[in-house]
Amino acid sequence: MSRDIAQLQQTALGELTQADSPETLAAWKSRYLGGKGMLKDLMSRIGSIAPDDRKTYGQTVNALKDTLTAAFEAREQAVNSVMLTREIEQGALDITLPARPRPQGRLHPSTRTLRRIYEIWAEMGFQVFLSRDVEDDETNFTLLNFPPDHPARDMQDTFYTTDPNIIMRTHTSPGQIRSMRAYGENGTQPVRVVLPGMCYRFEQITHRSEVQFHQVEGIVVGRNIRMSDLKGTFAEFVRRMFGDKAGLRFRASYFPFTEPSMEIDLECFVCGGQGCRICKHSGWLEIAGSGMIHPNVLRNGGYDPTEWSGFAFGMGPERITLLRHGIEDIRYFWANDQRFLNQF
């Protein structure tokens, strides 16, 4: 009998080595270990075994069962492993085929630049103050120290509306007056804000000039604000916006609403100041106008200019964007061509 069992074990293990798929493994398992399998059959025959031999017989069958079960599990694992390796080998994809696009929206490049500007100024305590697009002549010019018919007005070509004294703001500076009046509490509280917004100038639309553009202006009013603060603070901004190595040039200029006034030039980041097409071979890029707030403007904002002082600066996000990305046609900004917008 035990020779039969030994024979069976040898046959079963031999067959097991031939099983190399889940189907043949399942067939083998059913044949030997299944509910109607050979082991079950051997066990059921225990009654026909001599009582004295029954114990030994039982142990022998059980040992066979353990052996076959262990062999099966080992074989199954080996087969699975081979199968998996084969599956992995066969499952390789052409990774160069085009991706399935994820839905992706994009911010307008001007918004991206504006946000970068807000972010840097916010860290220095400047809040955003929104001001209106359509202005009265008084706030856009007169309160900013542009007297009526003054030649300083020649610097800004204005869109007039058919309503008297109502114009399109030519700069974000009227926001200086509005923010000082809103936050200054009649000239008793300091103010530190940035004033973003769309501005409008009566100019022919060409690849270099537009009738509307964003500006971001910033103002600080306090009891101890100096021109040296303007230089230092703006230099901080420039380092954040354009990098640690960005060289700056401060030069005198004229804006009716600041005095002293200055233009801020940035060393051309395209050519490193060596001169290129972008900087018109000058090595410098004009990036901001600035100055100490004019006493008349402080007064119009509610402050006593002998006790309070402040600085202001203004820059153009489209100009910055245009320089950074080498955009040669400013009309791209409001054309909303998807092919342009998708590049940001």
Next chain:
Amino acid sequence: MHLPLSWLKEFVDIDIAPEEVAERLTVSGLEVGHLRYIGVPQQVIPGIRQPRSDHLVWDRERLVLGAIREVLPHPNADKLVLAMVDYGADTLEQCVTGAPNLREYLGRGPLNPPLWTAFAREGAVVYDGHSDERKLMTLKGKELRGIYNKSMVCSEKELGISDEHEGVILLDPQPTFAAGTPLQDVLGDVILDVELTPNLGHCWSVLGVARELAALLNKPLRQPSYAFVAQGSPIDGQVTVAIEQPELNPRFTLTLLRGTQVKASPQWMQYRLRLVGQRPINNIVDVTNYVTFEIGQPLHAYDYDKLVARAGGKPPALVTRLPHEGEVLQTLDGSRRALGSNQILVADGAGALGLGGIMGGADTEITETTTTVLLEAAAWNFINIRKTQQAQKLFTEAGTRFSRNIHPSRAVLGSSRGIELMRQLGGGQVAAGVVDIYPLPPALVKVALPVSEVRRLLGVDVSVQQVADLLSRASFDVAIDGDTLHVTAPDYRTDISARVVGQADLVEEVARLIGYDRIPSTMIEDIMPPQHTNRVFEFQEAVRDLCVALGMTENISYRFTSVEAEARLVPPGASSSLPAEGYVTMANPIAPEKSVLRHTLLINLLENAASNARFVSRQQVFEIGSVYLRRDAGLPDEPLRLGILLTGKRDEPHWAGSTQAAFDFYDIKGAVEGVLVGLHVAGITLRRGTHTSFHPGRSADVLLNGVYAGTFGELHPLVAQAFRLTGAPVMVAELLLDVVLEAVLPRHGIISLPGTPAVLEDLALVVQEEITGQQVEDVIRKGGGKLLRGVRLFDVYRGGNLPAGTTSLAYALTYQVDDRTLTDDEVAKVREKIIRIAERELGAKLRS
């Protein structure tokens, strides 16, 4: 303004390179936009950035000062002559030339003094005078009509000075001239193109810029001579002037030159005028222009005899006055100009003579026959000059300067300088005296400047003496009184005001003289201002982020449109749903299609979509911005809107398969809901759309707490046609962001996360097709009560074995309680209740 460095050097010693001059001026507020080199090499100065110039540098060996000793005829050509040129060598060079201005010297024998000219030897590089473009050529020997020639006498064009090619350069003899001197040392120059801001009226001249330079470099300034030789009988009684409007014309001066000769100006003056961009005319007119550029005081010359004739033989009686009703003036440029009421005239008894301070009239201009010149130098109100220039669209060198506020003190300097130069160039006798009517001399501007103000505003540590010295350098008169400086501004500094503004003016002056680069850089030490809530701004940016997260790309469009463009948003025959307010209308539109401010973002979205449709197959865009609603009084309303547009294929075509379906109503609904839910807006209800620009059956109005907040849905097909958007249905939305902002919950709570299992179950109800999905969902929620946590529609079915006129709506329901596991019994009871209520309220049947 073009300024030759050689001219500046007449007034100030300049011992730094031209490039450094340009940098110093630029940094101090007189921006030098461009340097034009004449013959001299560009210098590279460390630390100064400048564009590289590709101009012609004159060869010092081969381009030299030549002296033409004799002009001989060419044996074989009538139009050519032989110039015998001494260029410092042992022998004269025979040079063949066709220069017309040498012909008059033919047959005069040896010339003494010689004619001084620019001489180019063999091998010199010059511009080709006969080419229309700027083309360089190297001078080579060749035969010209049988005479071998290897050199050239040059025109200004050939040297790159100007386009002048009528004749060769002939220079007025100078004692220092020596044949063979490198031309660079004689004519070499650098022209500074200075751009002046409107406050710098006192810098609109060579002298004005030289004065700035003298202060910056701390060098003395040499004034031109204002003395004149007057040997004629007095001007008194020869002419009178009356000023009717002293406010508009505070000063008027006249001088008189008799017996002069009108002819061409000397070469040096013509040359300089050409360098600054003026066309030489004759000696008298040239002097008026020269003095304008030299000292910044515009002049005007009259033919005195013509004035006498107009006065019927009597001494002219000039008057400056406002025009009569309907008065017309013919100006020197030939235009007949109708005059506005504020446009001040110089006139005599016979009528207008000129537009004061801007341009003279044709009647009394200087001609070749003029022998007696009456010279005007006056002062005018700068605001009025600017208004007149703009109204007449007439911008002259004189008007530009007068509109920058030239001080009346300059007038008499101009008349003295001008009349003397005219005498020197044309001969004659100057009448003794000056007619000088000066009813309104402005007071000198005095400012008390505490030096503490300089420190306070600039953040620099300067002493009282340092500030006093700086201001003195710029010709301010300064008296020190403790910490305070009593400063008197030089009269020409019309940009300096009194009191607090004057202090700021002086602080700026000090900063400019210190140099902005030497002002230290500091961080703000002042206290941080109170911070404020910033709801609208933060909200606006949150909406942007949500739209981007929902897969849409931001547009920013022109605020300008036209009434006609927006009218296309209303289908023919329909009433308009656009704002009823008026348009904000441009008085000076840049173009008819940009004549008003938009009333709606739909106009931009649709126009953008139409132009993009040529290039892309799907568009998902949004724009956030104001629309502009005119009010009868005051500034317009500028409410914020959000516009969304979806059109084209929902999925981008992809090789592994994609739906080819187009965006539909439920996509735009998803976009709008995504924004509103993302913002935590409360109280959202929808009703069938009422906006006429939308498809009436496929659009919805959004109500927030009962207030209209916008419409979304499919664009009305007729509107789509009007915008040529016929490719795919266009889904749009316009939301009133101010209304949306009001509905945003200040805070929103969250639903806690139960650990108990949910029971999921599907339920399909068959209803009459008029019943809306919302009604069905409402009754399900009503029946489900607290146990029903989720309701999701997963199928809508019509037809098949369903009764006609009915719809089956299948929902996936989620039941859950927080503290225990629901039993089958409990769920079955709720389900029965839902079915019962649905049947009772909507006549719904459970779909079997």
